[in-house]
Amino acid sequence: MDLLLHVDDIRASHDQRRILRGVGFSLHRGEILGLIGTNGAGKTTLMDVLTGSHLPNGGRMSLAGENFNPDSLEAAQACGVGLIPQNFRLDPEQTVAKAIFRRTFQAAKPHPELRAQAAKLIAEVGVDLDPDAKVGVLVRAEQALVEVLRMVAEEAQLVIMDEVAASLPDHDVAVLHKVLRMLTGQGRAIIYITHRLDEVRSIAHRIAVLREGVVHRILDASQCTVEELALLLLQKEPESSDRPNGLLEDQEVLRVVNLSVAEDIRDVTFTVAKGEIFGLVGTHRSGTYALVEALAGVRAMTCGEIHVNGEQVDLQSETDARHRKIGFLPDSDHNFHEDPSIAEELQQGRNRQAGASSVEDEVSQLRGVIDVVQQMRIKTGNIQGTMSTLSGGDHQKVRLARWMAAECDILILSHPSRGIDIGAKEIVYRMLRELCETGVAIILHSSDLSELVGWCHRIGVMRDGELVSIEANANTNEDVLVHHMLGDKFASGNSPARRSKGVTDTLLPG
Structure with a gap:
């Protein structure tokens, strides 16, 4: 294979704290190198060095046979290096077409020209995006797909993706993988950072394990297991925990009755009990985002009722929600200024x-x-x-x-484990269980099906703006959830998901 990138003995520090302690690896054209490591292992700093955002203290790098020492993001891009950072931020006023081509030589072209090219690119890749839509109206998962299309448009020879799939539902992860294979088929190379160990095994050719600022091992992805990767990361066996199956008490904290939000959701009804973790899942246009934002006071409901601790409430703002002891962690940080x-x-x-x-x-x-x-x-x-x-x-x-x-009575968490390593997930789950034992009700909005099944007492599935099923943990699995999420698409075989047999659907009445 044709060598594209060689990194040798890279060292870097932040505020007198040594982060990278001699990183070395190689990457070939047409290859996907998975990069895994616990939080703080040095992944972000390494990406900053490769993209010119952070100058190393020592070491050598070469790209396509030439010395590579970028001192800015623009310098790295000029050499053919593209990056999608974990906490990427897009201009909400830009159109999808403009956002895709914003860093290319075509950025100054009139919008109709960019729109035509974007539409062609969107069709080729096979994603569902409107080139005329404002980025600000897209959910986080759709914005991630815009960033992936930007990588295609920039024609970068080295593409670095940091936790791109963290908030993508499984069927969009399949689309993302298709794009990655298209990029490698064009001779590009990819560094793919993720905490999803099963995912990195399915897409990468090799997997580099970064630990305490050095590359501890590089493995053939086809020859290792998730358990082996977890052991290398944590240096111990991951904790095992039983799936939650019942509540200590059945005292209702939240009741939602026939809730509708504009065109996004219709007649949603469900309850959440004290001490319950209630999961919420759906495709990125299913209405899950509109629902959690309505419950948090971020979006106004069109009709319906919300009851907290038996009292009907009117949530016009996040301040109203906080006054009712409802907390909300969105899946992106809006206070980035x-x-x-x-x-x-x-x-x-x-x-x-x-x-x-x-x-x-x-x-x-x-x-x-x-x-x-x-x-x-x-x-x-x-x-x-x-x-x-x-x-x-x-x-x-x-x-x-x-x-x-x-000190909330109801805590709404949207993709709380995004970007968090496997060891930290164990800690987070333990803390959530402790909160539940104090009576806090948690609504967990996530696209990670294994997380939902492992953590939640019940899981609500949304599709096309409606709550189509509420699954008790003991009666469900990931295939059942996908079945409800995709509906006819699942049954017709248009989804890569497997059909689960022998499980009865639990549909809401009325």
């Missing part, structure tokens, strides 16, 4: 007076922050450092920990 310290972000989740009333109070608060940082294994040498200094996965841990400490 701010860059608070890690301590400030974690303390925001706690009910406290503005400012500590004494030195003792301040010390106590900071000790609480340190406890959370240690418990969730957040890699930082300074809790007063800004959020931007954290890896993508550690950034997500802080956002999640903030809401888990917010």
Whole structure:
């Protein structure tokens, strides 16, 4: 195979803290190299070095046989390196067509020309996107597909994708994999970062395990197992836990009756009990996003009723929701213009007076922050450092920990494990179970079917704006969920999902 990228003894630091301690690997044209590692292992820093966003302290790199030392993202792009970062942000006012071509020489062309080219590209790849749609109206999963199309349009010879599939439902992951194979068929090479171990095995040719700033091992993807990869990452056997099957009590906390939101959802009815983890899943245009945003006060409902602790409520804003002790972690950070310290972000989740009333109070608060940082294994040498200094996965841990400490009665989490490693997922699940034991009701919106089956008491499935099924954990599996998500498409064989046999559908009445 034709060697494209060679990395030798790369070292890099952040704020006097050594992150990369001598990374070395090679990548060939037409190859997909999976890159896995726990949060803080150095994946983000390595990508920053490859894309010119962070200058290394030492080491050598070559690209297509030439010395490669980019000092900016633009310099790396000029050499043919493209990146989709984990926490990518798009201009909400741009059209899909403009966003796809925004970094190419064609960016200045009139929109009708860009639209025609984008439509052709969208058709070739086989995704469902409107080139005239504003990026701001797309859900996170659709924005991720826009970024993948940008990689195709930029004609990058080395494509780096960081947790692109984290919020994609399974059938869109299949589309993404099709695009990756198309790119490698054109002679491009891909570095694919993910925490989904089963996924990286299915798409990568080789898998590099990054641990404590060095490449610990590189494995043939076809010759390793998920269990072997997990052991290499955690240096111990993953914890096993029983699927939740029943509630300690059946006290209703939330009741939703005939809820509709514009054209997005219609007549949705369900309840959530005290101490329950209620899963919510569907394709990215099924209405799941509209539902969680309506429950969090982000979007206005058209009709219907929401009852919290037996009282009908009118949620006109997130402030209204917080007043009713409803917390909401969206799947993207909307407050990206701010860059608070890690301590400030974690303390925001706690009910406290503005400012500590004494030195003792301040010390106590900071000790609480340190406890959370240690418990969730957040890699930082300074809790007063800004959020931007954290890896993508550690950034997500802080956002999640903030809401888990917010003393809510109802906690709505959208893709909470996005970008979080397998070890941290165990910690998060343990913390969610502890919250449930205190009576908190959790609505878990996720595209990770194995996570939903492993964590939730019941799982609601949405399709075409309607809640089509609520599955008790004991009676379901991933195939059943896909069956309900896709409906006729599943039955007609237009989906790669397998049909589950012998399981009765549980449909909502009326």
